[in-house]
Amino acid sequence: MRDIWIVAENPAWAAVLFAGAKAISSDAKIVAFVNGDEAAAKAAGSYGAAAAFAMPQPADGLWEGYAKPLAEKAKAETPALILVSASKRGRDLAAQVAAILDAPLFTDGKNVTVNGDAVTAQTMIYGGTGIKTATATATTALVTVGAKDYDPAPAGSAPGSVATLPYAATAAKVTGHQARPAASVNLPEAAKVVSVGRGFAEEAELAFARDLAAAIGAEVGCSRPIAEFFKWMPEECYVGISGQVLKPDLYLAVGISGQAQHLFGCRDAKCIVSINKDAECLMNQNADYYIVGDLKEVVPAIIKAAKG
Ligand SMILES: Cc1cc2nc3c(=O)[nH]c(=O)nc-3n(C[C@H](O)[C@H](O)[C@H](O)COP(=O)(O)OP(=O)(O)OC[C@H]3O[C@@H](n4cnc5c(N)ncnc54)[C@H](O)[C@@H]3O)c2cc1C
Structure with missing residues (x-):
């Protein structure tokens, strides 16, 4: 099978995405991308990824600034599947990458299978009261994956290489940060x-x-x-x-x-x-x-x- 990319909100989520990628295909090459610096990329790729890419967020930038570089890389390298953390930012990023690539996106897809260019997954419809099984045929498909959809993969070998993905500035700029009051519950x-x-x-x-x-x-x-x-x-x-x-x-x-x-x-x-x-x-x-x-x-x- 062609490569599977995982795009993780953090290294812990990378372990879940990695397990998902392995469950979908035991032989596909896995390439990891993670929100953070190269140390985070190294951690995110340490489950056996062939390569890992850091996506550090500039002080005035948004994670979405990686949508274009990711899409361009995907267009050139044609991974079969891109699994993205189903976090708020991950869902935004996945939607933008899918739009740029004109690729199918399964939001919070479950039971994902790949057969050649055909990707099948289950997603919820009607506010969670129904489940839809759909198949999309495309060079690359995207799926957002929940933090508990798979048991995290055990630590494996270090990634084959670590690099930083170029960032493409977005029209919107972050002008300030305000800490959210910490939740009293976990x-x-x-x-x-x-x-x-x-x-x-x-x-x-x-x-x-x-x-x-x-x-x-x-x-x-x-x-x-x-x-x-x-x-x-x-x-x-x-x-x-x-x-x-x-x-x-x-x-x-x-x-x-x-x-x-x-x-x-x-x-x-x-x-x-x-x-x-x-x-x-x-x-x-x-x-x-x-x-x-x-x-x-x-x-x-x-x-x-x-x-x-
Ligand atoms: C798109 C969409 C997304 C949604 N997402 C969510 C979601 O993520 N989470 C969520 O929770 N809801 C969600 N909802 C809302 C959901 O449909 C329900 O309206 C909501 O969960 C009902 O909350 P409830 O059970 O507290 O209230 P109610 O449905 O009003 O139920 C109250 C219950 O309390 C019982 N009761 C009343 N008095 C007592 C008493 N004294 N002792 C014991 N039992 C008593 C009643 O018998 C009743 O069963 C969503 C709805 C939509 C349309």
Whole structure:
């Protein structure tokens, strides 16, 4: 098979993209590109890439400044596939490279296979309620890949070469940087997550969830309306297709109805427990265990039991 390129937001994501590339083809040559300097490129290429390229971001530049150089290189070297981190910047970059190349792009494609010039992948449609399988025939196709779509590849040999990709200045310039307040939670790393939904009638009731999380050593997440509409929790706390996609050992959904868009973010949890007063709700149907009842009664009872 022709080469597979991986374009990574960071070296850790490169390990995931590398594993994805290997799963798609065990014999394709893999070339790594990474946001960062040549040290980052060396790290990103250390899973056995034939070559690694750094994409350092100029102080006044944008990562998208690499869209044109990447596309030109792809046009000249015709990789079969370019796997790009499905980060916000990665998705932007992938779209721009695809547009310049007039190439197909599978956004967050799963089960990717390549057969000659034909690339097949599954993507979500209708807000995550359906899955589309499509095949595109092209010299080069692009796929954005989530940070947990593949288990990271183990460290391998150093890349055959390390160089810096030229940057093409964009019309837009960065005129300043402002640090975002650090998130108080690190949901993707949490082994246990207590997640709150609209079953909580008012913000003060979130204390139930926080106490429960403290009692069982969990982080607190939420459904989208809790963060986006009520603003009771930071936006990085909401779980689902447009938020965090988690794989904790335990996902305890409290007062969450379990719409497809939410389930997308928690369905890979090892164990899902739902607390809901509606026995028939989708969250219960998708849970390993569920408790039917009012969260204001059930949650304190669990806290009491957890504290012994
Ligand atoms: C394009 C698109 C993307 C979206 N992306 C996301 C996403 O990423 N994440 C996400 O979460 N949503 C997302 N949504 C929204 C999603 O469709 C649902 O509207 C949302 O998940 C519902 O949130 P909820 O379960 O908290 O609220 P509801 O659907 O209102 O459910 C509340 C639940 O609480 C239960 N309840 C009520 N009172 C109690 C009580 N006292 N005790 C116990 N249970 C109680 C009810 O029975 C009900 O099941 C998206 C929607 C669209 C269209």
